[in-house]
Amino acid sequence: MTAAADWTAWTCRVRVVVVDPAALEEARAVLTDTMAAVDRACSRFRPDSELATLEAAAGRWTPVSPVLLDLLSVALTAARATDGDVDPTVGASLVELGYDRDIADIPSAGCVVSIAAPGWQSIELDVDAGRARVAPGVRVDLGATAKAWTADAASAEITRRTGSGCLVSIGGDVAVAGPPPGPGWRIRVEDVAGHPTSRRPAPPPSFCCGPEGWRRPRPASGGGSATDCRCTTSSTRAPGCRPYRPGGPSRPPRTAAWPPTR
Numbered sequence: 001m002t003a004a005a006d007w008t009a010w011t012c013r014v015r016v017v018v019v020d021p022a023a024l025e026e027a028r029a030v031l032t033d034t035m036a037a038v039d040r041a042c043s044r045f046r047p048d049s050e051l052a053t054l055e056a057a058a059g060r061w062t063p064v065s066p067v068l069l070d071l072l073s074v075a076l077t078a079a080r081a082t083d084g085d086v087d088p089t090v091g092a093s094l095v096e097l098g099y100d101r102d103i104a105d106i107p108s109a110g111c112v113v114s115i116a117a118p119g120w121q122s123i124e125l126d127v128d129a130g131r132a133r134v135a136p137g138v139r140v141d142l143g144a145t146a147k148a149w150t151a152d153a154a155s156a157e158i159t160r161r162t163g164s165g166c167l168v169s170i171g172g173d174v175a176v177a178g179p180p181p182g183p184g185w186r187i188r189v190e191d192v193a194g195h196p197t198s199r200r201p202a203p204p205p206s207f208c209c210g211p212e213g214w215r216r217p218r219p220a221s222g223g224g225s226a227t228d229c230r231c232t233t234s235s236t237r238a239p240g241c242r243p244y245r246p247g248g249p250s251r252p253p254r255t256a257a258w259p260p261t262r
Helices: 021-042 050-056 066-081 091-096 146-162
Strands: 003-009 012-018 123-126 131-134 166-170 173-177
Touching: 003 021, 012 021, 012 146, 021 050, 021 066, 021 146, 021 166, 050 066, 050 131, 066 123, 066 131, 066 146, 146 166, 146 173
Parallel strands: none
Antiparallel strands: 003 012, 012 166, 123 131, 166 173
């Protein structure tokens, strides 16, 4: 016997499941509180977030909370592990693309875009002192890793407080902790692009606004741009396209002279 609660937050579906039904109310409260703490720490859409304060410091060392320190550490770990393919310094590019508001308010028309990232080396952490700094002008977006960190942190805290096994899903980022139910956790994976609860339709297959797409090479005539991103799914990509890799030859140059020499 398990119990579950579902709701919408961060423009995605949130779900918490507990093995002990008596633990559900506390589990939901823990997850809600954890998400609120993460939102205060690193939301790009809140001028009062810690991340906004850190960016405004323009390269000066700034004290940060343990939550933001962990979130930045995880983002940098992902950047190193993927050789920069997952880069938290794409915030300015996302704003230029119009992703500066709730995703439900963004038009879904196709576009040709170039995604630039100054590079994850633009962020420095001093874990022992509990501080961080970001190179001047760099905007940070932790969307690639923050939901997963939140699911991990919340599930562990739920089990610590209640003793119940639990599962947390935030927009498909799933974490489990504690003893599972008898048959184990069953997780369904589905394509919800056409689901009536989807916040917006899937983008048309001819263009993309993200690094998950396919790179169209520079035309032989010399026209166009080597950084044009015309993207589709792997099954419908246009002839001549190849997988987009931000670390490839067409990657924009990194910010020079950062971090400064100690």
